[in-house]
Amino acid sequence: FSTIFVFCILNVTSLSAMKGDPVTLSTGVTKQQHDTMRWYFNNTLIAQINGDPSNSCSYDGEGGRFKDRLKVDFETGSLIITNIKPEHAGRYEAQIIRSNSTGTSQRLKRKPICNSTKIIPKSNLGDAIKEFNVTVSGESLKTDGVSVFVKEGDSVTLLTGIKKNQEDRIRWYCNDTRIAQINGDPRKTCTDVQCNEGTERFRDRLKLDHQTGSLTIMNITTTDSGVYQLKIFSSNSISEKTFSLSVRGDVLYVLPSFY
Numbered sequence: 602f603s604t605i606f607v608f609c610i611l612n613v614t615s616l617s618a619m620k621g622d623p624v625t626l627s628t629g630v631t632k633q634q635h636d637t638m639r640w641y642f643n644n645t646l647i648a649q650i651n652g653d654p655s656n657s658c659s660y661d662g663e664g665g666r667f668k669d670r671l672k673v674d675f676e677t678g679s680l681i682i683t684n685i686k687p688e689h690a691g692r693y694e695a696q697i698i699r700s701n702s703t704g705t706s707q708r709l710k711r712k713p714i715c716n717s718t719k720i721i722p723k724s725n726l727g728d729a730i731k732e733f734n735v736t737v738s739g740e741s742l743k744t745d746g747v748s749v750f751v752k753e754g755d756s757v758t759l760l761t762g763i764k765k766n767q768e769d770r771i772r773w774y775c776n777d778t779r780i781a782q783i784n785g786d787p788r789k790t791c792t793d794v795q796c797n798e799g800t801e802r803f804r805d806r807l808k809l810d811h812q813t814g815s816l817t818i819m820n821i822t823t824t825d826s827g828v829y830q831l832k833i834f835s836s837n838s839i840s841e842k843t844f845s846l847s848v849r850g851d852v853l854y855v856l857p858s859f860y
Contacts (some may be wrong), residue, residue, distance in 0.1 A: 611796030614849055618685050625770040626733050627682045628695050635700035638678030639727055643691045646721040647671065650678050658715035665689075677758055690737045692816045696727035713818035717817075747844045753823055761831060761843050762815040771814035776827045781807055783814055823848045846856050 618624045618696050622674065632638055640648040657675070663670040666688045672681040680698065682689060733750070737819040743801045744768040765771065765783070766811040773781035780803055781792045802824070808817040818825060820848070 613732045613734055614752045616734075616748075616751060616847065616849070617736045618736065618748050618750075620686060620737055622685055623681060623683045624685050624735070624747045624750070625760075626682070626693055626695070626729055626731070626735075626751065627751045627755065627757045628678045628697075629751065629757065630677060630697065630730060632697070633677060633700060634757055636678075636701075637698040637727070638673075639695070639696045639698070640680045641666070641694045642689075642721050642754045644694075644723040646723065648673055648680055650675060659717060659719050660719065660721065662721060668717075674758065674760060679758070685735075685737055685806060688736045690735055692730055693735060694723075695731040697730050698727040703842060746841070749844050749846045751821055751846070751848055753821060753822055753848050756817055756819045757821055757846070758810075758815055758817045759831070759846075761833065761842070763833070765814045766835070768836055769814070770833045772834075773816050774830040774832070775802075775825075777830075781809055781816055783809055783811060821848050843858040 616624075626640075631768040638648075639646060640758070642662060645662060646660055647662050647667050648671055649657060651657045653797070654675055659671040661666070666681075666686075670683050670685075670689075672683065673679065674681070680693070680695070684804065707716065717805040731752075747759075749757060750852075759773075761771070769783075771781075771783040773780060773849070779796045782796055783790050790809065790811070792809060793803040796802045803818065806819045806821075808819065809815075810817070814831075816829075816831075826846055826848045829846055831844070833840045835844075
């Protein structure tokens with residue numbers, strides 16, 4: 602009997618989520634219209650994102666554990682798990698199939714009907730771009746927050762989940778400091794130092810989507826971790842959304858093997 606330790610350095614982001622939280626797994630890429638993104642949980646397909654949302658599909662997974670819990674961002678391919686529970690702990694992997702990655706078109710044969718109950722094992726058709734090791738524990742004290750986990754150096758988009766009206770005003774805060782603002786007048790839109798003198802933390806790294814108000818942080822660093830607050834001022838209401846952003850580096854895994 603002997604013990605062999607295999608040391609593997611994987612491009613893996615390790616994250617811990619609180620039970621009941623929504624969790625966003627960010628790809629850090631921009632998906633082209635005809636690219637296909639696939640998400641796997643423990644080597645089983647749980648989401649396939651095609652250029653046309655009507656041809657995309659989410660799968661319930663074994664035992665129906667993901668039924669009515671998955672949402673996707675069709676621009677980036679990021680995966681959102683709502684109301685996460687301990688049975689959702691495990692390994693998540695994102696694969697992308699570029700439409701012209703080898704000079705020839707790589708298109709999947711798509712069926713018009715999505716069978717969400719089907720169990721589909723992992724294939725190696727695409728390129729693996731992201732892997733997450735997710736653990737779930739405890740009860741969340743905040744039910745209106747979104748936990749976002751991203752690897753250092755990547756880009757992450759904080760989604761508003763709305764389509765902005767022309768009259769709406771949107772403000773983004775990081776740890777109570779205003780970092781971005783969108784008004785009806787584009788001349789009054791600002792990011793970082795334009796919003797507050799002396800706050801150059803995000804200089805040239807923030808991008809606003811003027812249709813939705815979503816905020817993208819580029820080339821993210823560990824110092825960008827914190828609480829981000831979104832405020833939307835409409836003609837007759839004010840709505841808020843909170844994001845808890847955690848930025849982590851590569852994780853070293855030690856895999857024991859026994860013989």
